[in-house]
Amino acid sequence: MTNGAWPISWDDVLRARERIAPYLTATPLRRYAALDEEIGARVLVKHDNHLPTNAFKARNAMSVISALAPDERKRGVIAATRGNHGAGLAWAGALVGVPVVICVPVGNNPEKNAAMRGFGAELIEEGRDYDEAAAIAARIAQERGLVVAHSTNDARVIAGAATITAEIIEQAAAMHERIDAMVVAVGGGSQAVGALVATRARATHIDVYGVQASGAAAIHDAWHAGEPRHYDRAQTFADGLATRSTYAMTFGALREGLRGFVKVDDAALAESVRILIRTTHNLVEGAGAAGLAGLRALRDQLAGKTVAVILSGANIDENSLRRVLNREI
């Protein structure tokens, strides 16, 4: 099914797409003249903020939930998350009738917690950060016999994320656009590895770049160093990017496939949130604006090119949004 660095094949993507199709329609790919002018490139915006949880993670989660065996559906799933992966699982579980337990660290984004509870998930708030919440999830999974749905290290998750780029390639063709590059946010790497698998299968002319937050740059640093990294902390207002290590299922593919990998500080992420609000009038969280922030960092290389970025997620909390607009971030 896979070989070498690649955790999934194009066939896995097609199968994921078929599984999630009854629940998720394709999201729009749009251009905004004001955004093009601001960036100095032809920017195609993929609106995964339109998905039911306002984030692409709905694809990943439904890809997992829809692939469960009947006895697994009955037992239920558990995951650690900072929010969007958990909201995706909670939404997908509610739709298909699978119990979902979510572990978040103490002090997690309260609006993301409310959304997960709103979809009916059991929420466990424990641990200092994502990694500690993940350890707690592993323990509870054993105690209760639940299926663990990892946010990154799961072939079904990566195949779900790859459906974004599969759609982009088809939509761009229908719009008579030839995409030169994509700049893709890397939290755990599912979105970027998904983009690599899809472009390698269907659009090899597209260069894929990765982008991480400077305060949570373990995968970025590891990519440049050529070996895995594990850091003690992650510090960024873009909670969806706040990871602190490489992941077994994505690092090899990122190493092999990415054309480049940049990092951007919180001020640059916040500026991209403001640009997207001003030019597209869509709400976006820090992680969701990272693709655009990476494009801005790569401005010299990508000036005048046609570049696709993924707008996802949108789940910024009100307080962070106010700080972004007040230029406090």
Next chain:
Amino acid sequence: MTNGAWPISWDDVLRARERIAPYLTATPLRRYAALDEEIGARVLVKHDNHLPTNAFKARNAMSVISALAPDERKRGVIAATRGNHGAGLAWAGALVGVPVVICVPVGNNPEKNAAMRGFGAELIEEGRDYDEAAAIAARIAQERGLVVAHSTNDARVIAGAATITAEIIEQAAAMHERIDAMVVAVGGGSQAVGALVATRARATHIDVYGVQASGAAAIHDAWHAGEPRHYDRAQTFADGLATRSTYAMTFGALREGLRGFVKVDDAALAESVRILIRTTHNLVEGAGAAGLAGLRALRDQLAGKTVAVILSGANIDENSLRRVLNREI
């Protein structure tokens, strides 16, 4: 085709729906547990902010543009607007190949102006307010032989707006929801008259309420007084609601059909913008949050009921959004 107070028939709505279907897919109807809890009602949110111009006016505009005769298409259309109607026309015109001229008052929302120019419209900034821009549009229409596309007084516009509620009724049925009421923002009245035409034809159990901004309450006041009103000014940050008179094609139907009509001040509109951001993580302008603000004003009557509101548009400018989040509005 029509009778008495009613400017359009259900057949007109079906025809508009057929005309716009190639260009606009149905927007989602969703529930948010955190919003229900905040409001104390079961709230169905219609996401017309997902449309290409982030506003329901894309329906109205495409309904007009797609109904033009071949010679009218060649001549082009002109309209006065504060923004969303003009953006809709500019978008629809660009898609179908019809030249579009838009007249806006001096000092209009700069981000809305940029969007209209971005879709390729010719923008004329002249006049103190909407009414003066409308007079300028009428003059230019004569000089150049353009078709005037009025934002409200046009049967095709109202039929386009009615497709929102036609979709809501079908989607609610598919979700096994029984809607008790809708609370609908009134700028010129196309959205509300559209809701009335659709509910009278397909869901007579739904009570439709209107809502206006206190600083632009001509139609509200006229509705309660039983006779048309024309005011000298309109003052609200919700520019999409800043009208100052009744309109010939909507007033009679609003009088006959609306179950009630409330007004809300800018502080209440701003609070609803914040609530929608916090609970749904969708951006919304003042006019787009007016349905929810009206529901909050009607809280005593509608507590515990199932109520649909339309989230549209989303084109708040960055400065107004900052003021809303800083509680300066």
